[in-house]
Amino acid sequence: MVKTAIFISGRGSNLLSLIKFSKKKNSLINICLIVSNKKNAAGLNYAKKFKIPILVTSFVNKNFSEMKILKKIDFLKIDLICLAGFMKILSHKFIKNFRKPILNIHPSLLPKYKGLNTHKRVIKNKEKFTGATVHMVSKKLDSGKIILQKKIHISKNDNEKTIKKKVLLIEHKLYPRAIQKFLTNL
């Protein structure tokens, strides 16, 4: 099993889908650590519920926080990091020093709509489709190799809120599938 750390900043619905995935028979991942930059992130309740160790570090001093995380993941021999709604941008130094894969889930059909407020921009531009993407984290924001993508249709009645809900639902299925694909293709 691949020792995995999940990084969050908020609600943690993707975290929950990954915990469920990790509990399945013959699962490829073992979630050994949850990292949050917010001490009140709701997702941390899942850590408690499933008895997964946590590391909370504020990123007020990014270098300090990243060093702290690197130390911990090195000690725990973590081999994979999955960002799941983690709202901080990891430094090039961190990516380089970790030396192992970092994955992220983004609520758009990358390379379209990198960055924040994706659904708002998608609706404003009257797109016919949107979706979610799981990709490798590289030095450039939301630009690493795409592992898996899922597309959904936007209907006339959709708005930012309905799209957000629909995309989140597909994210919960997509992230586990992407991890499975990534780890079996290594």
Ligand code: GRF
């Ligand atoms: C998701 O939409 C994810 O794609 C984005 O942030 C959101 C996190 O939601 N990066 P949650 O915390 O997993 O519920």
